[in-house]
Amino acid sequence: MSNKFIYSDDNKKYHSLFYYNKHRFGGRIYKAVLNGGFTCPNLDGSKGFQGCAFCDGGSGAFTKALPLQSQLSLELERIKKQNPDAKAIAYFQVHTNTYAPVEDLKNLFEQAINFPDIIGLSVGTRPDCLPDDVLNYLSDLNQRTYLTVELGIQTVHDKTAEAFGRGYSFSEFLESYQKLQNLHIRTCLHIINGLQGEDFEEMLETAQVLGALKPQAVKIQLLHILKDTRYAELYQSGKYLPMEQEDYIFTVVKQLEYFPPETVIERLTGDGEKAKLLAPLWSMSELSPA
Ligand code: SF4
Numbered sequence: 001m002s003n004k005f006i007y008s009d010d011n012k013k014y015h016s017l018f019y020y021n022k023h024r025f026g027g028r029i030y031k032a033v034l035n036g037g038f039t040c041p042n043l044d045g046s047k048g049f050q051g052c053a054f055c056d057g058g059s060g061a062f063t064k065a066l067p068l069q070s071q072l073s074l075e076l077e078r079i080k081k082q083n084p085d086a087k088a089i090a091y092f093q094v095h096t097n098t099y100a101p102v103e104d105l106k107n108l109f110e111q112a113i114n115f116p117d118i119i120g121l122s123v124g125t126r127p128d129c130l131p132d133d134v135l136n137y138l139s140d141l142n143q144r145t146y147l148t149v150e151l152g153i154q155t156v157h158d159k160t161a162e163a164f165g166r167g168y169s170f171s172e173f174l175e176s177y178q179k180l181q182n183l184h185i186r187t188c189l190h191i192i193n194g195l196q197g198e199d200f201e202e203m204l205e206t207a208q209v210l211g212a213l214k215p216q217a218v219k220i221q222l223l224h225i226l227k228d229t230r231y232a233e234l235y236q237s238g239k240y241l242p243m244e245q246e247d248y249i250f251t252v253v254k255q256l257e258y259f260p261p262e263t264v265i266e267r268l269t270g271d272g273e274k275a276k277l278l279a280p281l282w283s284m285s286e287l288s289p290a
Pocket residue numbers: 040041042043050051052055056057058059094095096126152166
């Protein structure tokens with residue numbers, strides 16, 4: 001009897017993004033990474049000024065803050081060099097992409113979904129930045145485009161989150177997550193392994209608790225120590241040791257068992273900006289799912 005994983009065309013034992021896009025869209029879908037010029041409650045003083053301890057200003061902050069149409073053109077140009085027929089999802093990645101008046105969100109998101117060869121929208125945000133008017137707009141968008149909301153929860157443990165300065169509780173996350181689910185909005189949860197103070201069991205517990213929520217997608221990331229962050233200080237003073245590659249792989253393999261087969265595993269690790277990466281250097285080799 002075959003023990004082939006149900007959502008796999010090869011030997012993968014998890015529901016990869018490649019498989020999902022192939023079966024939903026007929027082929028590989030690319031991400032056009034965009035900077036909408038947002039900030040974050042942890043950076044603008046609303047909840048803090050320092051940001052999360054691992055944050056170097058928000059992942060994807062490397063994207064040039066050009067007018068949105070120019071960013072979209074440049075990203076599509078970059079993507080089409082790899083594949084002239086490519087379609088892309090507009091990915092608002094930098095900082096908190098619903099942290100603005102809803103009219104500002106409309107201006108940006110409508111431009112993005114109406115741009116040629118953009119087939120959907122992905123919005124990275126925080127659960128404490130989803131007020132009702134924003135949720136209503138996202139619900140409307142969800143009827144008109146392929147929408148994913150990405151929530152950076154990182155861990156289900158509030159004590160860890162307080163230590164790195166996340167700025168919201170797990171119960172706040174649960175409330176917003178449930179609202180997104182009630183609106184049938186595809187939701188991708190981000191986890192970080194290797195946070196200071198967390199052991200193997202706690203990382204597994206994060207996967208177990210989030211897996212029980214049956215999210216549509218998850219991104220599992222390795223904690224990268226980037227220059228000019230509070231984690232860099234901890235690491236350089238010897239107060240923090242990054243995860244070893246074997247430990248990371250073992251942890252991720254065990255975590256995957258907690259997610260239902262339907263949950264799409266969008267990443268098995270993250271990309272730290274190479275020029276800024278202090279550790280772990282083994283992460284330079286690619287482990288991300290196809
Ligand atoms: S929520 Fe995101 S953008 Fe804001 S400080 Fe934390 S990692 Fe940086």
